[in-house]
Amino acid sequence: VNCTGQGLSAVPPDLPADTGILLLSANRLASLSTAAFLPLTQLQDLDLADNGLAALHTGLPLPSLRELILSRNMLGALPALQGLPALTHLAVAHNSLATLAPGAFRAVTQLQDLDLRGNRLQTLPQDAFAGLRALKYLDLSDNLLEELPKELLQDLQKLETLWLSGNRLRTLPTNFFPEGHLFAYVFLTENPWHCDCNLRYLRAWIWQN
Numbered sequence: 001v002n003c004t005g006q007g008l009s010a011v012p013p014d015l016p017a018d019t020g021i022l023l024l025s026a027n028r029l030a031s032l033s034t035a036a037f038l039p040l041t042q043l044q045d046l047d048l049a050d051n052g053l054a055a056l057h058t059g060l061p062l063p064s065l066r067e068l069i070l071s072r073n074m075l076g077a078l079p080a081l082q083g084l085p086a087l088t089h090l091a092v093a094h095n096s097l098a099t100l101a102p103g104a105f106r107a108v109t110q111l112q113d114l115d116l117r118g119n120r121l122q123t124l125p126q127d128a129f130a131g132l133r134a135l136k137y138l139d140l141s142d143n144l145l146e147e148l149p150k151e152l153l154q155d156l157q158k159l160e161t162l163w164l165s166g167n168r169l170r171t172l173p174t175n176f177f178p179e180g181h182l183f184a185y186v187f188l189t190e191n192p193w194h195c196d197c198n199l200r201y202l203r204a205w206i207w208q209n
Contacts, residue, residue, distance in 0.1 A: 004025050010036075015040060020043060025047045032057070048073070059080065061084075067088065105129060109132065112136045114138050117166075118142045120144055121145055128152065136160045144167065153181075160184040164187060170192055171196075
């Protein structure tokens with residue numbers, strides 16, 4: 001069902017019960033609860049981008065939802081993500097997230113793709129991504145990150161692609177990349193790397209990989 005750019009300030013109440021993909025981008029949904037989608041028992045993909053969304057209240061279960069797009073909104077905090085056990089793709093790019101709570105994604109352990117680019121993240125707790133053992137793609141580019149905790153990637157056993165471009169990183173902690181872990185891509189461009197002895201670990205890691 002395509003409701004893109006319709007000037008909606010609320011979710012239409014008469015959507016087909018068998019809706020699997022719902023496009024609600026570019027509307028005026030400033031505040032929303034997942035309760036609005038409970039009648040859609042087969043909903044798998046939900047696009048809420050470009051809405052000026054400042055709050056998303058979760059909790060009531062959407063057991064079939066696999067993809068949730070929240071990009072280009074006004075979210076100052078990450079929604080709780082409760083009641084979304086099947087979620088594999090989450091995009092919260094280009095919002096106003098300044099921090100992530102420890103274990104922020106423990107409720108969505110099936111997540112494979114997480115897009116957090118273009119926010120205001122300056123620091124991350126060491127267990128920000130704890131429990132995401134299925135995660136393959138993590139995008140942290142275009143934030144304000146100045147340093148990263150050594151243990152940040154420890155739970156991400158299946159991570160294939162990591163974006164760290166466009167931050168304020170000057171160095172990385174020794175042993176930041178889990179030993180023996182093979183990445184397909186790691187993007188490190190557009191950071192003010194400071195080439196002193198603290199960067200020897202990163203230089204050696206690049207040579208070895």
